[in-house]
Amino acid sequence: MKLSILIPTYNEIKTLPTILEKISKVKISNVNFEIIIVDDGSTDGTRDLLSRLSGKYKIFFHKKNSGKGAAIITAITNATGDYILIQDADLEYDPEDFHILLAPVLKNNVPIVFGSRFLEGKFQVWSTKRIPRRTYLFGNKLLSLMTKILFNKKISDMETGYKLIRMDIIKSLNLKSRGFDIEPEITCKLLRKKVPIKEVPINYYPRGFEEGKKITWRDGIKAAYLLLKFRFKRI
Numbered sequence: 001m002k003l004s005i006l007i008p009t010y011n012e013i014k015t016l017p018t019i020l021e022k023i024s025k026v027k028i029s030n031v032n033f034e035i036i037i038v039d040d041g042s043t044d045g046t047r048d049l050l051s052r053l054s055g056k057y058k059i060f061f062h063k064k065n066s067g068k069g070a071a072i073i074t075a076i077t078n079a080t081g082d083y084i085l086i087q088d089a090d091l092e093y094d095p096e097d098f099h100i101l102l103a104p105v106l107k108n109n110v111p112i113v114f115g116s117r118f119l120e121g122k123f124q125v126w127s128t129k130r131i132p133r134r135t136y137l138f139g140n141k142l143l144s145l146m147t148k149i150l151f152n153k154k155i156s157d158m159e160t161g162y163k164l165i166r167m168d169i170i171k172s173l174n175l176k177s178r179g180f181d182i183e184p185e186i187t188c189k190l191l192r193k194k195v196p197i198k199e200v201p202i203n204y205y206p207r208g209f210e211e212g213k214k215i216t217w218r219d220g221i222k223a224a225y226l227l228l229k230f231r232f233k234r235i
Contacts (some may be wrong), residue, residue, distance in 0.1 A: 001106070002032050004081030004167070006129030010040040018124035019087065020046060020057075022095040027103060034058065036075045037089075041065035057079045068184030073175055085164045093162055097202040104198045111169055112195055114155065115162030115202035118144075143184070144221055150231045151191040155199065156185045159223065162202055169195060177226075184223045188230035 005023065009016060023035065036058040039047050050059050060074050069116075076084060083105065087093065097115060104110040118140075140159055149157045164188060170186075172193075177185040190197060 001030055001083070002034060002081040003102070004034045004036055004075075004079035004084045004121045006072055006075035006079065006084055007035065007087050007089050008040060008068050009037055009042065009046055009050075009089040010065060010068075010071070011044040011046060013042070013045045014089050016049065016089045017096070018048060018091060019089055020053075023087070026095050026098050028099060030106070031102060032050050032082050034079065036060070036079055038062065038071040038074045038174040039073040040067065067179035067182075068175075069175065069177040069179050069185070072182055076170055076175070079167065081167060083164055083166050084170050086161060088161050088179060092205050093185065094203050094205070097162065100200050100202060101162060104186075104200065105164065110196070111166045112190060112197045112199045113164040114157065114160050114197055114199045115164075116157040116160060116199045117202060117204040118156045119199060119201035127166045143227065146227050147187065147191070150227055151188070153191050153197075155187065155191075155197065157199070159183050160202075167191075169193075179222075181222055181226050185230060188227060192230070 004083070006021070007016075020035075023033065024031075037050060037053075038060045039050055040062045041064045047061060050061070053059065058078060060078065062070065062074070072086060085101065086099070087095065094116070101113050101115055104113050140157065144155055144158050148154050161183070163183075165186075169204075173186065173189045175182065175185060175189075
C-alpha cells in the first residue's frame, strides 16, 4: 500500500523539521510513504529550508499565500498513493498515530478514517494551558452536533485535521475551498456521498496564537455556514 502524506505549510520553519523527523521514524509493515509538501507562500525561511530538501520529498511552492485548502488541492493533484492523509506542519497532530489511523484500512479495507480528538477521553488535552480558549472545544462540539442534525450521521470530530481517505474518493469530491473551510467541505461531501467513515481516537496537542495557531473563531462561523451550504447545494 502506498500512502500519500500531504503537508500544507505556511510559515512553519520552527516545527516543520520536527514533523518530518517524526514521520521518518514511523515504520508500518506493507505501507510506503510518499510525502508531498506544499509551501503556501511562506516568508519566515520555510521556503529556503524546503529548497534544500527538494531531492527528498515532493515539494511545490505557491507564489503567494492562498490558504490551507489551496495547498491541499495542489497536493492531491500531485499525489499518487492509494490513500491520502493530511498532516499539518505544526506539532498538534502526532505522526505516531499513523498506526491507529491505518489499522482499519490494513485490516478491513475501510475507505475513510477520521482521527477524532474527542473519542475515549482524548479531548482532555484541551484542558491544558496550551489551548487558546475553551471556546474551541465548544465550537468543535457545536459543529459536530450540526453535522449530526443536518446529515443524520454522528461524527464526533468533523473538523479533525487527520483525515485518511482513499485516493479515488478524495479526487471525486471536486474540492473548491481555498482556506480552512476545506475541512467542512471534505466532511460534508463525503457524507453526501454516503461513504462510510470510521473514527478512531487520536492524541492532540493544541498550540496557542503565540506559537503560530492560525485558525480563529471566524473560521468556526464560516464552517457552520458551509455545513448548511453543502447540505443543500448540488455537488
